[in-house]
Amino acid sequence: QVQLAESGGGSVQAGGSLRLSCAASGFTVDNCMGWFRQAPGKEREGVAGFYITSSRTVYTSYADSVKGRFTISRDNAKNTMYLQMNSLKPEDTAMYYCAAAREYYCNRGALARQSYNYWGQGTQVTVSS
Numbered sequence: 001q002v003q004l005a006e007s008g009g010g011s012v013q014a015g016g017s018l019r020l021s022c023a024a025s026g027f028t029v030d031n032c033m034g035w036f037r038q039a040p041g042k043e044r045e046g047v048a049g050f051y052i053t054s055s056r057t058v059y060t061s062y063a064d065s066v067k068g069r070f071t072i073s074r075d076n077a078k079n080t081m082y083l084q085m086n087s088l089k090p091e092d093t094a095m096y097y098c099a100a101a102r103e104y105y106c107n108r109g110a111l112a113r114q115s116y117n118y119w120g121q122g123t124q125v126t127v128s129s
Contacts, residue, residue, distance in 0.1 A: 001026045002024070002026040003024070003026055004022055004024055004027075004099070004100060004118055004120035005022065005025075006020060006021065006098050006120045006121065006122060006123040007020070007123055008123060009125045010124075011126040011127075011128065012088055012128075013128050013129075014088060014089055014129050015087060016088050016127070017084070017085060017086045017088065018085045019084050019085070020035070020085065020098075020123060020125075021082055022035075022080060022082070022083075022098030023078075023079065023080050024080065024081070024100065027079075027100055027118070028076070028079060029074045029075075029076060029079050029100075030052075030074075030076055030104070031101055031102070032050060032051055032100070032101035032103060032104060032110065032116070033049065033050050033074070033098065033100045033101070034046060034047070034048060034049025034061075034072075034098070034099050034106075034110050034111065034116065035048045035049065035081075035083045035098055035099070036098075036099055036113065037092075037094035037095065037096045037097070037125075038094055038095050038122075039094040042094075045063065046061075046063060046110065046113070047062070047063050047070060047083070048062045048066065048070055048071075048110075049061050049072065049111055050072065050081075050110060051105065051110040052104045052105055052106075054105070059110075060072055061109070061110040061111055066085075066092075069087045069088075070083060071084040072084075081098060083096070083098075085125070088125075088127045089127060090127050090129045092125060093125060096123050096124075096125050097119055097120050097121075097122045098120045099113075099116035099120070100116060100117065101117055
């Protein structure tokens with residue numbers, strides 16, 4: 001059974017940093033995987049993701065709002081994906097979810113919800129001004 005467990009959320013002041021982790025079980029993190037977030041009253045949006053081409057080249061993709069501030073990474077040995085978040089802003093406040101696809105590729109793109117089959121329970125990030 002596939003399980004994804006996020007951790008690392010918390011409350012920080014603007015300009016601070018957090019590192020989120022997503023531990024996977026029943027699954028390997030070398031497939032299409034990504035991070036999403038959802039703020040109250042808003043749609044869940046893609047933040048960062050891995051996508052893999054047919055030649056198995058791995059690329060990363062980021063939402064414009066987080067480019068240059070967030071970095072996605074993964075440790076295959078630990079079967080864990082990470083999201084390093086720097087220069088946090090109040091508008092980054094949201095519940096953050098990790099997601100994984102059954103396939104190695106992201107059939108609708110790395111930042112599209114429709115690409116993903118499995119979701120974690122989320123970890124809250126709150127950034128105060």
